[in-house]
Every structure is written in structure tokens, then in C-alpha cells.
Amino acid sequence: MAGSASPSDVTAGVALGLLTGFIVALASQGAVGAVVTGLVALLAAFFGLAKDIRIVDTSPVRIIAFSAAALVALAVGLLVRTHDMLSPSPRTVIEKLENGLFTRKDERSWEMSRDIYLFQQFGLVPPGRTAAAAPRLSPSSSLLFAGPSLEQCDRTNPAAVEGATALRSLFAAEGGGFKDLADSVASLADDAQVRILSAARRVACSR
Numbered sequence: 001m002a003g004s005a006s007p008s009d010v011t012a013g014v015a016l017g018l019l020t021g022f023i024v025a026l027a028s029q030g031a032v033g034a035v036v037t038g039l040v041a042l043l044a045a046f047f048g049l050a051k052d053i054r055i056v057d058t059s060p061v062r063i064i065a066f067s068a069a070a071l072v073a074l075a076v077g078l079l080v081r082t083h084d085m086l087s088p089s090p091r092t093v094i095e096k097l098e099n100g101l102f103t104r105k106d107e108r109s110w111e112m113s114r115d116i117y118l119f120q121q122f123g124l125v126p127p128g129r130t131a132a133a134a135p136r137l138s139p140s141s142s143l144l145f146a147g148p149s150l151e152q153c154d155r156t157n158p159a160a161v162e163g164a165t166a167l168r169s170l171f172a173a174e175g176g177g178f179k180d181l182a183d184s185v186a187s188l189a190d191d192a193q194v195r196i197l198s199a200a201r202r203v204a205c206s207r
Helices: 007-026 033-046 060-083 090-101 107-122 150-155 164-174 176-184 190-204
Strands: none
Touching (some): 150 164, 164 190, 176 190
């Protein structure tokens, strides 16, 4: 039976929604696996949906507050991510490069620092010079760096096994966030385990 709504329900739902929304929005590969997977079991218990680890009674207010806050945090996080609002300005980065690489500051040191920045940020190489491939993500990007490898995503494909126990074994064999998630859903019903593990893998392995 659903519990009565209280200010603490709204506060807790908003706090978890903001946390989850920002993590997902700022992640470089869709989600920061080690954190998001750890939240799955907590959210199930928090919403009163888990079978054996229910913390409180099911409350629509908590679910609504969580969903609304997650949507707002996701929108703000995407704005921060796409505009690099947490990143230093190009001039600041160039000045730091110049200060760290050159003892004598002049026009030449500024130009070389600028060229390094342009290569790091955009992969641009000045005429007459050669360089290795630019990094996939800028060192100054407003992103959270995490995510499983393609091999891990292939090895944890739910289509390769049948049943919750076998799927949990696949996740546990990978260790790290995969194992943490497998352990956290072990007390849930089999169909819930499969749904949660499959959904978490889909999000973490999105490219």
C-alpha cells in the first residue's frame, strides 16, 4: 500500500533525481557505469519497488519528484556539456600551457602554446608539422570519463544466455561496476534482474 506523502519524500526524490540527471548528462559515454549501476538497487529500494530490500512503502510522490528533478538536471547537464561551461576559456588554457612549458615568454612561446591547444582541442596541425592522432576527447571538456570497453559490452550481451542467474554470472565475471550491479540486484525477482541488467548495459554501452 502506498505511504502518505511528506516533505522528506519530495526532498529525497529531488536530490536523487538531480544526482542521476547530472551524472547521465555529463557522462562521456551515456552513463558513468560504476556510479549509475550502484544507484539502481538504491532507487528500487527507495521507490519501494524491490522485493526483499524495500526501505519504505511505495510512494508516487517520490517517483514524481525524482523524475521531474532528473529531467531538469539532465537538461541543465546537457547545456553545461554542450557549451563546456565547466571548462576554462581557450586563453586560460593557452596561458597555462605557456607557463608550464616555457621559461621565457614571448610571441614564439605564445604561438607554440596556441598550436598545442588547437591540436589538443580540434586535432589541427600547423602547416609543415606532423603529429599523431588527436585524443578523442579534449582534456578540458566538461565531461565525466567512464564506460566499459566494447569487449565487455560484447561479453555481457543478455542475448547470449538464458535466465537471470546466467546473466548475473556474465556481469560478475567482468568485475568492477558490472559485478557491483550483479550483486545489487541479486535479491530481486528474476524478471526484474534481467530488465535492470539489460537496461544498465544498454545505457553504459551506448556509443
